[in-house]
Amino acid sequence: MRQGRVAYAGSAEALEVTDAYPSRQGQPSRIIGRGEPVVFSETPVGKYSLAGEHLRFYRENGYLLLKGWFTEEATALMQEEFARLLANREIRDLENVICEPGSREIRSLFDLPVLSALYGRLCRSRRVLDAVMQILGGPVYLHQSRINIKPAFWGKSFPWHSDFETWHVEDGFPRMRCLSCSIFLTENNHWNGPLFVIPGSHRHYVSCSGLTPDDHYRESLKNQYYGSPDVKILGKLMDQGAIETCTGGPGDMLIFDGNMMHGSPDNISHLPRTNIFLAYNSCENPPVEPYCGLKRRPAFLASRECTPLVPLDDD
Amino acid sequence: MRQGRVAYAGSAEALEVTDAYPSRQGQPSRIIGRGEPVVFSETPVGKYSLAGEHLRFYRENGYLLLKGWFTEEATALMQEEFARLLANREIRDLENVICEPGSREIRSLFDLPVLSALYGRLCRSRRVLDAVMQILGGPVYLHQSRINIKPAFWGKSFPWHSDFETWHVEDGFPRMRCLSCSIFLTENNHWNGPLFVIPGSHRHYVSCSGLTPDDHYRESLKNQYYGSPDVKILGKLMDQGAIETCTGGPGDMLIFDGNMMHGSPDNISHLPRTNIFLAYNSCENPPVEPYCGLKRRPAFLASRECTPLVPLDDD
Numbered sequence: 001m002r003q004g005r006v007a008y009a010g011s012a013e014a015l016e017v018t019d020a021y022p023s024r025q026g027q028p029s030r031i032i033g034r035g036e037p038v039v040f041s042e043t044p045v046g047k048y049s050l051a052g053e054h055l056r057f058y059r060e061n062g063y064l065l066l067k068g069w070f071t072e073e074a075t076a077l078m079q080e081e082f083a084r085l086l087a088n089r090e091i092r093d094l095e096n097v098i099c100e101p102g103s104r105e106i107r108s109l110f111d112l113p114v115l116s117a118l119y120g121r122l123c124r125s126r127r128v129l130d131a132v133m134q135i136l137g138g139p140v141y142l143h144q145s146r147i148n149i150k151p152a153f154w155g156k157s158f159p160w161h162s163d164f165e166t167w168h169v170e171d172g173f174p175r176m177r178c179l180s181c182s183i184f185l186t187e188n189n190h191w192n193g194p195l196f197v198i199p200g201s202h203r204h205y206v207s208c209s210g211l212t213p214d215d216h217y218r219e220s221l222k223n224q225y226y227g228s229p230d231v232k233i234l235g236k237l238m239d240q241g242a243i244e245t246c247t248g249g250p251g252d253m254l255i256f257d258g259n260m261m262h263g264s265p266d267n268i269s270h271l272p273r274t275n276i277f278l279a280y281n282s283c284e285n286p287p288v289e290p291y292c293g294l295k296r297r298p299a300f301l302a303s304r305e306c307t308p309l310v311p312l313d314d315d
Numbered sequence: 316m317r318q319g320r321v322a323y324a325g326s327a328e329a330l331e332v333t334d335a336y337p338s339r340q341g342q343p344s345r346i347i348g349r350g351e352p353v354v355f356s357e358t359p360v361g362k363y364s365l366a367g368e369h370l371r372f373y374r375e376n377g378y379l380l381l382k383g384w385f386t387e388e389a390t391a392l393m394q395e396e397f398a399r400l401l402a403n404r405e406i407r408d409l410e411n412v413i414c415e416p417g418s419r420e421i422r423s424l425f426d427l428p429v430l431s432a433l434y435g436r437l438c439r440s441r442r443v444l445d446a447v448m449q450i451l452g453g454p455v456y457l458h459q460s461r462i463n464i465k466p467a468f469w470g471k472s473f474p475w476h477s478d479f480e481t482w483h484v485e486d487g488f489p490r491m492r493c494l495s496c497s498i499f500l501t502e503n504n505h506w507n508g509p510l511f512v513i514p515g516s517h518r519h520y521v522s523c524s525g526l527t528p529d530d531h532y533r534e535s536l537k538n539q540y541y542g543s544p545d546v547k548i549l550g551k552l553m554d555q556g557a558i559e560t561c562t563g564g565p566g567d568m569l570i571f572d573g574n575m576m577h578g579s580p581d582n583i584s585h586l587p588r589t590n591i592f593l594a595y596n597s598c599e600n601p602p603v604e605p606y607c608g609l610k611r612r613p614a615f616l617a618s619r620e621c622t623p624l625v626p627l628d629d630d
Contacts, residue, residue: 153546157581190505191558196583231468235585243506243584265580266472268511269558270550 019291020175021168023207029230032205036176038062038257040137040282046311048130058135062202063256065248069127070183075251079185081118082147082274085109096300105151111300112145112276119145121312123278128181129311131255132280136177139283139308143167143178144301147185149274150193155267157193159228162206163279164258169212169292171302176205177282178258185274188248193267195254195275200241201261206233212292229261237261283308334606335490336483338522344545347520351491353377353572355452355597361626363445373450377517378571380563384442385498390566394500396433397462397589400424411615420466426615427460427591434460436627438593443496444626446570447595451492454598454623458482458493459616462500464589465508470582472508474543477521478594479573484527484607486617491520492597493573499563500589508582510569510590515556516576521548527607544576552576598623 020035038059042052050058058064070078086106091097096110113120122128123142132140150156163180167173188194206229246254256262258279267273281287286306290296296304335350353374357367365373373379385393401421406412411425428435437443438457447455465471478495482488503509521544561569571577573594582588596602601621605611611619 152550157583159583190560191511191580193580196506231585235467238585245505263583265506265508265583268472268475268578268580270546270553 021165021205021207022291023165023169023205024210024212024292026211027207027209029209029233030207031233032207034176034203034205034259038202039135040177041134043134044130045134046126046130048127049134050131055135058255058257061199062260063197063199063246063254065246066131066253066255067248068251069253070251072251075185077118078122078183078276079250081116082185085115085147086149091115095298100151100154100156107149107151109147110145112147112278113142114300119276122183122276124309124312126311126313128253128278129309132179132181133311135179135255136280136282140280141283141303141306141309142278143171143281143303144277144279146277147274148277149272150264150267152192152270152272153268155193155273157266158264160234160261160263161228162201162259162261165206165208165229167258167279167281167302170290170294170297172287172290172296173258173281173285174288175285176202176257176259177285179280180256180258181278181280182246182254182256183276183278184248184250184252184254185276186250186272188246188252188273188275189269189271190245190247191267191269192271192273193264193269194273195246195262195264196243197246197256198237198241198261199244201237202257202259204237205259206230206237206261212294214294234261281306336480336520336522337606338480338484338520339525339527339607341526342522342524344524344548345522346548347522349491349518349520349574353517354450355492356449358449359445360449361441361445363442364449365446370450373570373572376514377575378512378514378561378569380561381446381568381570382563383566384568385566387566390500392433393437393498393591394565396431397500400430400462401464406430410613415466415469415471422464422466424462425460427462427593428457429615434591437498437591439624439627441626441628443568443593444624447494447496448626450494450570451595451597455595456598456618456621456624457593458486458596458618459592459594461592462589463592464587465579465582467507467585467587468583470508470588472581473579475549475576475578476543477516477574477576480521480523480544482573482594482596482617485605485609485612487602487605487611488573488596488600489603490600491517491572491574492600494595495571495573496593496595497561497569497571498591498593499565499567499569500591501565501587503561503563503567503588503590504584504586505560505562506582506584507586507588508579508584509588510561510577510579511558512561512571513552513556513576514559516552517572517574519552520574521545521552521576527609529609549576596621
């Protein structure tokens with residue numbers, strides 16, 4: 001097993017320990033029990049903190065859909081900003097702008113604060129951070145931000161995966177003290193390739209077989225082949241928790257645990273599916289060197305600026 | 316425009332007319348209005364005939380889901396027969412048994428009466444034929460029969476298409492007097508690549524651009540590239556009729572018009588989706604030569620034995 005430098009929750013002290021969540025080290029796929037809480041604090045942080053019922057659902061299921069979380073006005077501004085970025089042909093050669101395999105159509109925009117001041121404010125808004133800091137129990141930083149476009153008719157599926165598995169193996173997150181917020185910019189319905197989740201899967205770490213190739217991220221942004229769990233283990237998780245579809249409309253926000261198993265089918269409908277994803281990590285869980293032993297991923301995919309975000313009052 | 320020999324509904328007389336539904340003749344994609352009724356007769360044919368409400372729904376929407384249409388016992392027999400066929404490795408080299416691209420896993424079984432006496436009786440059972448002969452207004456024959464398996468995790472999507480477009484262009488069906496019955500052998504849920512339909516699309520024939528290559532069927536059974544309608548026209552149909560998902564359980568039967576626009580996404584779930592499809596054509600709509608001018612498809616895909624089926628009493 002490879003070694004990593006781990007800072008334990010609640011401690012500023014860093015110490016060497018063995019890899020708590022080994023994966024892609026040539027062993028068979030298996031399940032490792034979660035060693036951390038899901039909700040690190042119930043104490044309200046601000047006016048957008050979550051109520052008891054919400055926190056209970058999130059702890060049990062690993063995700064929470066907040067319907068109409070953003071006002072119509074705020075949602076319209078986010079949509080307009082997105083349209084401006086899509087229309088900007090100059091950004092398509094940037095490293096943080098990913099096009100569909102075999103075309104020049106934009107599939108993902110990464111590192112949103114660099115692309116847009118509006119999205120930069122969104123990442124630090126109370127409406128997002130109050131819930132995030134409450135669940136993760138303290139200061140957080142933005143690990144990754146992106147917009148995923150799943151275009152009408154041609155949008156490709158995403159295979160099942162846990163984000164934390166990648167963040168652990170490729171970015172050096174020691175522990176599961178991280179989550180994502182997905183803000184819907186379009187309808188997410190049963191036909192346009194919505195997010196499928198396995199409720200309860202966040203309590204089980206699925207260690208994957210195989211190894212991580214060099215510069216895996218270049219390929220994995222378009223087609224994911226590594227870090228995909230064994231289908232027998234997936235089948236077990238699905239038998240236990242079934243599958244749920246996260247449907248909703250513009251302005252809804254989905255929060256999901258970093259270790260939630262999720263995937264999405266292709267989009268054969270006439271409506272694109274476009275969502276913002278903001279991934280946060282606790283400042284008490286700073287990344288060590290990647291557990292796969294390879295070099296760090298670029299900063300647009302995995303920031304290492306662990307400075308605590310200061311929430312902005314958004315309205 | 317190519318010529319075809321057409322027997323009009325209600326007439327035994329054959330006469331030469333121009334192609335009423337030209338497609339894949341090098342013209343741009345466009346919509347042609349349906350020239351035939353949807354329900355040819357409301358007169359009950361037997362004890363499994365449809366009631367007024369059912370017929371109205373079918374006429375308006377182009378499809379009808381009959382929940383629990385087969386008894387549990389009959390469904391179990393059909394499932395067991397399917398398991399026997401799947402386990403039979405010898406049939407995998409038959410022309411009418413189609414494997415997944417790049418593997419030896421069975422994707423489709425064609426010409427069911429040849430493979431199984433049980434399925435042969437099913438194709439002629441009153442429980443199927445009473446409704447079919449009622450809708451198509453008289454004697455019918457079996458144009459095509461198959462089982463489609465969309466395997467767990469890997470099952471591929473089917474792009475949008477009208478079966479009639481293919482049956483017209485490649486098999487020489489003059490008119491829209493044909494339909495399919497889909498009998499569910501497994502759950503068809505939101506996650507295992509269910510059938511998507513566009514209600515009302517059966518009233519609009521979408522003439523496709525492009526041409527039909529020689530021996531198109533060999534490729535189209537695995538990956539469909541021709542006979543796929545223009546996305547702008549598809550988008551219009553979807554805006555008018557939205558999209559519906561045909562979910563159901565083992566023993567349900569879905570009847571849908573030959574010109575219903577349908578497709579299905581991939582299956583990333585842990586449950587395979589397996590359905591029987593039986594396609595019937597009216598004996599008053601016998602096929603002429605293929606309107607694409609190419610040779611006929613093989614009989615396992617497109618029977619030309621227009622002898623009226625005699626219903627069997629199944630219980």
